[in-house]
Amino acid sequence: QLQLQESGPGLVKPSETLSLTCTVSGGSISSSSYYWGWIRQPPGKGLEWIGSIYYSGSTYYNPSLKSRVTISVDTSKNQFSLKLSSVTAADTAVYYCARHSRYFDLWGRGTLVTVSS
Amino acid sequence: SYVLTQPPSVSVAPGQTARITCGGNNIGSKSVHWYQQKPGQAPVLVVYDDSDRPSGIPERFSGSNSGNTATLTISRVEAGDEADYYCQVWDSSSDRNWVFGGGTKLTVL
Numbered sequence: 466q467l468q469l470q471e472s473g474p475g476l477v478k479p480s481e482t483l484s485l486t487c488t489v490s491g492g493s494i495s496s497s498s499y500y501w502g503w504i505r506q507p508p509g510k511g512l513e514w515i516g517s518i519y520y521s522g523s524t525y526y527n528p529s530l531k532s533r534v535t536i537s538v539d540t541s542k543n544q545f546s547l548k549l550s551s552v553t554a555a556d557t558a559v560y561y562c563a564r565h566s567r568y569f570d571l572w573g574r575g576t577l578v579t580v581s582s
Numbered sequence: 583s584y585v586l587t588q589p590p591s592v593s594v595a596p597g598q599t600a601r602i603t604c605g606g607n608n609i610g611s612k613s614v615h616w617y618q619q620k621p622g623q624a625p626v627l628v629v630y631d632d633s634d635r636p637s638g639i640p641e642r643f644s645g646s647n648s649g650n651t652a653t654l655t656i657s658r659v660e661a662g663d664e665a666d667y668y669c670q671v672w673d674s675s676s677d678r679n680w681v682f683g684g685g686t687k688l689t690v691l
Contacts, residue, residue, distance in 0.1 A: 504682075511684045512625065512668055512670075512682040512685070513682065514679070514680040514681065517680070525677065527679065561625075567613055567615065567630075567631070568613075568670065568672075569615075569625070569627065569670070570627050570630075570636065572626075
């Protein structure tokens with residue numbers, strides 16, 4: 466059964482770059498026509514789509530974050546990654562990775578990233 | 583960019599029917615998807631493509647979509663249905679954006 470697991474630092478300093486990795490297990494990240502995406506949720510707030518990468522390698526980003534976001538894939542490790550630059554306290558959130566098409570059908574458990582000095 | 587509007591909260595007594603709305607400009611022309619999120623957990627898809635249910639989701643969960651409003655209906659509400667619910671669409675009109683509504687807290691009285 467396909468599973469997703471986020472990993473990365475739980476604490477990032479302001480102005481630095483947040484880096485997270487999502488490891489896909491139980492199936493290949495490149496074997497089917499899915500997008501692999503990142504969604505975040507600030508404490509007590511709603512869900513925000515950050516961006517996604519298609520199995521072909523094409524990337525799509527939320528216009529509000531586009532200037533700071535990079536999503537990449539490493540098919541040899543069955544992983545995809547998120548980099549968010551120039552972070553501030555407003556970027557403090559639980560970050561989820563997910564598999565999706567029109568809708569998000571499989572989610573990781575999420576990882577809390579706090580931006581603080 | 584496309585905006586989805588949900589009421590912040592809905593309350594319902596056990597056994598009654600809860601209706602959670604999701605408003606958007608001509609949302610009836612889009613496919614709407616709904617997620618349930620309980621505290622400390624990742625969201626779970628409960629309805630996709632307006633009215634389809636993933637395997638394992640009770641028939642009590644249903645959806646509809648027309649005009650400027652999509653609705654998630656939960657029949658015979660149980661205490662375990664208390665959660666946050668989010669609607670979502672894929673806005674293919676503008677460089678492929680996936681958009682979430684602000685979420686609705688369902689309280690079971």
